[in-house]
Amino acid sequence: MKPIKILLFILGVFVFLAGSSLLTPSEGVKVGEFTFNMPTFSEIFKAEVVDFVDVSEIIESQFDIDSLQVMELDSTIFEPNADKIARASYDSLVQTIHKIELTDLGRQNLARFFHKIKLDSTARVMHYGDSQIEGDRITSYIRNKLQVKFGGTGVGLRPAVQPYDYVFSALQTNSENWKRYPIYGKVDSLVEHNRYGVMGAMSRFAIQASDSIPFQDSVLYESELSISKSRIAYNRAKEYKQMRLFYGNAKRPVEFQLFVKGDTILTDTLKQDLDYGVISCSLPDSTNQVSLKFSGWDSPDIYGIELGDTSGITVDNIALRGSSGTIFTKADFAHSAKMYNDLNPNLFILQFGGNVMPYIKDQKAIDQYGRWFAGQINRIKVLCPEAAILVIGPSDMSMKKKDKFVTYDYLPAVVEVLRQAALTTGSGYWDMYRAMGGYNSMPSWVNAEPELARPDYTHFSPRGARLVASMFYNALILEYNNYLKGAK
Secondary structure, three states, rough: OHHHHHHHHHHHHHHHHHHHHHHOOOOOOEEEEEEOOOHHHHHHOOOOOOOOOOHHHHHHOOOOOHHHHHHHHHHHHHOOOOOHHHHHHHHHHHHHHHOOOOOOHHHHHHHHHHHHOOOOOOOEEEEEEEEEHHHHHHHHHHHHHHHHHHOOOOOEHHHHHHHOOOOOEEEEEEOOOOOOOOOOOOOOOOOOOOOOOOOOOOEEOOOOOOOOOOOOOOEEEEEEEEEEEEEOHHHHHHOEEEEEEEEEOOOOOEEEEEEEEEEEEEEEOOOOOOOOEEEEEEEEEOOOEEEEEEEEEOOOOEEEEEEEEEOOOOEEEEOOOOOOOOOOOOHHHHHHHHHHHHOOOEEEEOOOOOHHHHHHHOOOHHHHHHHHHHHHHHHHHHHHOEEEEEEEOOOOOOEOOOEEEEEOOHHHHHHHHHHHHHHHOOOOOEHHHHHHOOOOOOHHHHHOOOOOOOOOOOOOOOOHHHHHHHHHHHHHHHHHHHOOOHHH
């Protein structure tokens, strides 16, 4: 090809690209799920600077509030003026805590939970959340800190089918015939009721059949599952003192056996045509592994398995990947009330908001989500009127705009409607978005050394999850310390 033709071709390409750049809107052209973008002339000749938050001070200022309290109590033994020094250190450091926002009513509600744990009686915390808490990553740290401070062992309530690969506090194996049925997302059409228990999903080992078809004793199902300590779990999570099995809806009796280290601890029968039932059993000392075996012509719906303690604090991790937190009004009210009555929760932690971000398109949708979420809180308040509720808002989340990761456009507005939903219902609100640095802070967490968040610019790494859990725990115990001052 002649040089003049090559030059004309190159010039033609530049003219085409320049025309495309002029005609393409700055926000791009949406084609299905894909957005077509062209760089503007200013972006070509002058690099656009995106400001990311410097989170180094936030990370470096973190501390263990319980260690401060130990220092305050013990330091007077060594130095006459050490108490004043410790007091000053405490007062200055707690100013760096991103505090829980509470109205007067919210503070009164939280005081009921504090009153329970102050008396060393049993207490339960139910931590609901989306994929940010799956694998027990954030919950495990909160559980351990509360159990070390106030007593208690075990991992709390668990599903019969663990849907996530990585579990921090316990290992679980199931025979192949188990299936999980969630109440959210793609609901199985063969489930003709909404009695799913309080974990947002139930599990079965026999085929789910329509209630309109007469039941036949055609297949004898045998199934088992095993739950044992994880090597990397906190020590208190490794010890199980009590087992409870929550079940219902079996069309035939089911034989049930519980084994510990190969020894049969319990043999019982799960009743048929029972809307809701519970089997409980005390476990031998130092139990860290249990096996459950089932045999019957049908499977009950298993709503959860509890491995915990008879005293101290129990903390449940209820991770609902893909959920926006609107499951509570979907479940059968009377059925949920029975299970909550047995569990007797004293504090709900609701950590949601992230899953709506890719689908929010305008302020109207944001306001609607806020109303829906307030409705969930109000349902919990009716089900468990004595329980306090704390809402943890979503973290910063980044979407890719051209070649840069920036905060989702509507994320600050979603944070605000969740805050309003919490405060107007007498709940507390802990703003994780601002605690981690606010707008455009997620890229700084992703690029931290070592990393604090994953390259999906949405989820925390294990180290980041522990840091966020520590930040929340410090905020919670700061409120507890303030409660103790007022209770004297």
